[in-house]
Amino acid sequence: MTIAMAAATTTPTSRALALAITETRLILRNKTVAVSSVLLPVALGVFWSFQFESGGDPARQAVSITLQLAVAMTMGLYLTATQTLVTRRHTRVLKRMRTSGLSDRGLLAATLAPSVVLALFQLAVFAVVNVVTGTPLPSDPLPLVLAVFGGLTLVVAAALATSVVTPSPERAQITTLPLMFVMLGVGVVAAIAPADGWWPALMVVPGAAVGDLTQLALTGGAWTAGAAGLPAILPPLAALVVWPAVFGTFAARRFRWDPRH
Structure with missing residues (x-):
């Protein structure tokens, strides 16, 4: 199936599904993407699970799980999504697909959906490995669930914003590096930092x-x-609302459908 065939289906839902399936195949067929966005993040996540065996220490558990979340979100989703958007724009596929009957949001959602599924698959693998290595379950699962879905929302919005300033698919390897390093580094620091x-x-x-x-x-x-006597969960929740909004607003105002030269 080609992307052109995805536009030939009859309803918006079927078109979006066909496009998502096509994008999945394209990602898996690209050896560079398959290694950098699929195999390498999984290998790192499994390594960290054994490297940071906690022995019941919540701090070590937090570091291991944070690194796993960060690598799946940045390498598995953020990098892949940015490369996909820039590549489809560079080859004028995005512009052609705007005539397929899909809305702009539907087109972008279908294009990015495989990258999101890829990241969720990696997180599922990490969860299984953590259980096998004896990592205890979280005392309060709600913050972890919020971290997963809030983090995924953050990097999807960041991918849309980064695609605006990325002129070519090759440059995506460079323009995505700052946020990748920031999320890996500051995520670990925040995982071990005291609340006061x-x-x-x-x-x-x-x-x-x-x-x-x-x-x-x-x-x-x-x-x-926590800070100012507020529940400790509120500052990170606010951050997971504000940052996607910032990236999303920038992308909505500056997103380009035509190739950059």
């Missing part, structure tokens, strides 16, 4: 909320008093 002092200020950095929520999930301190 100046550490809550880390929430102004994209991705820190994922590490903080992971820590709260494992320690069970989500509803204890």
Whole structure:
């Protein structure tokens, strides 16, 4: 099936599904993407699961799980989604598909859906590995669930925004690096940082909320008093709302359907 065939189906839903299936096949057939966005993140996540065996220490558990979340979200989703958007724009596929009967949002959702599914698959693999290695279950699963879905929303919005400033598919390897390094680094720091002092200020950095929520999930301190006497879960939740909104607003205003030269 080709992308052109995806446009030939009869209803918007079937067109979107056909496009998503096509994108999945294209991702899996690309050896570079398959290694950098599928195999490497899984290998790193499994390695970290054994490297940070906790022995019952919530701090080590938080670091391991935060790294797994960050690598799946950045390498598995953010990088893949950005490359996909820029490549389809560069080859004028996105512009042609706007005549297929799909709305702009539907077209972008279908294009990015395989990358989201890929990241969720990686997280599922990590969950199984963590169970096998004896990682205890979170004391409070809610913050971890929020970290997963909030983090996925963050990197999808970031991919849309990054595609705006990425002139070619090759440059996506470079333009995505800053956020990837930031999310991996600050996520780990937030996962081990105490809830008092100046550490809550880390929430102004994209991705820190994922590490903080992971820590709260494992320690069970989500509803204890934190900064300004507010529940500790509120600052990272606010960050996971604000940052996707910032990236999404930028992408909505500046997104380009034509190739950049």
